[in-house]
Amino acid sequence: MTEAGLLDxxxxxxxxxxxxxxxxxxFAAGEVIFHEGDRGESVHLIERGHVAIRVGTPLGDVxxxxxxxxxxxxxxxxxxxxxxxxxxxxxxxxxTETRVIDHDAFDALRRDHPQTERFLVELLATQVRxxxxxxxxxxxxxxxxxxxRRLLVVATQFGDADGTVVPLTQDDLASLAGxxxxxxxxxxxxxxxxxxxxxxxxxxxxxxxxxxxxxxx
Ligand code: CMP
Numbered sequence: 001m002t003e004a005g006l007l008d009x010x011x012x013x014x015x016x017x018x019x020x021x022x023x024x025x026x027f028a029a030g031e032v033i034f035h036e037g038d039r040g041e042s043v044h045l046i047e048r049g050h051v052a053i054r055v056g057t058p059l060g061d062v063x064x065x066x067x068x069x070x071x072x073x074x075x076x077x078x079x080x081x082x083x084x085x086x087x088x089x090x091x092x093x094x095x096t097e098t099r100v101i102d103h104d105a106f107d108a109l110r111r112d113h114p115q116t117e118r119f120l121v122e123l124l125a126t127q128v129r130x131x132x133x134x135x136x137x138x139x140x141x142x143x144x145x146x147x148x149r150r151l152l153v154v155a156t157q158f159g160d161a162d163g164t165v166v167p168l169t170q171d172d173l174a175s176l177a178g179x180x181x182x183x184x185x186x187x188x189x190x191x192x193x194x195x196x197x198x199x200x201x202x203x204x205x206x207x208x209x210x211x212x213x214x215x216x217x
Contacts, residue, residue: 006045006073009122014115021109022099027092036089040078042102043123046070049096050157052172055088063175067093067168069157076123079106093167138178146177147187148216151197155206166204173204191215 007015022045027033033044036055044051046068053066053074065088068074077084079101110116137146151173155166168176174184188204191197196212198205206212 006119006122006126009118010116014113014118017109017113018101018116018119019099021105022101025098025100027096027098029092029094031092031096033090033092033096033098034075034086036086038086040075040084040086041104042100043073043075043079043106044090044098044100045073047097047099050093050167051096051098052091052093053088054091064172065175067154067157067172067176073123076120076127078103079120079123134178143177143179143183144187145216147173147179147184148191148212150176151188151204151206152209152212152216155209162207162209164206166206167202168204169202170199 048070051068051074052064054062054064057063074090077087154168155164158164158166170184171181174181188199192199196208198207
């Protein structure tokens with residue numbers, strides 16, 4: 001659910017109070033918003049830009065779990081129990097602006113206005129729905145299709161027409177799809193040979209969304 005959708009779960013007064021309790025933060029391209037393992041004391045609502053959520057793997061690599069855009073929220077675990085360790089790192093993919101609410105401010109709000117809790121419940125429910133969808137996909141959709149599905153989902157976050165440039169590396173896409181880089185590379189090369197996309201360093205240009213969608217089925 002988007003931030004607007006999340007905020008829509010609150011009535012106008014609660015929404016206003018919640019937004020009034022936030023402060024704005026700006027991040028440059030590539031800036032780390034927080035690191036995995038940091039103490040988490042605030043949740044971010046993305047107003048502008050995109051954020052990559054990344055974790056360190058047991059083999060010492062970095063895996064990209066999700067790309068979040070305007071309207072999404074991250075860092076919600078901090079609202080549950082102030083000071084919890086961050087479960088992942090958050091990195092600004094380009095110039096990014098977020099509205100931040102601190103654990104203490106959120107706690108005060110829900111103490112005085114218990115209906116504010118609805119925001120947190122919806123935020124968590126959104127994550128559960130999304131992760132369930134991904135788990136089903138990981139179990140029942142072949143890796144080749146997953147690579148294209150993830151690419152198309154991320155592409156919609158950056159534009160909705162052919163010609164959209166998705167600022168993902170092949171490593172990013174492989175981990176988003178839960179597969180290896182060689183698999184992602186093979187699928188992308190074939191799509192490129194068929195004129196459906198163009199590969200460049202650190203980005204993928206979508207040339208034929210309709211055909212890619214067919215192939216992703
Ligand atoms: P938190 O643990 O406070 O900080 C890292 C944040 O990344 C976490 O809250 C979630 O908001 C987000 N996050 C963690 N795992 C995932 C995931 N698999 N997909 C999307 N977002 C995630």
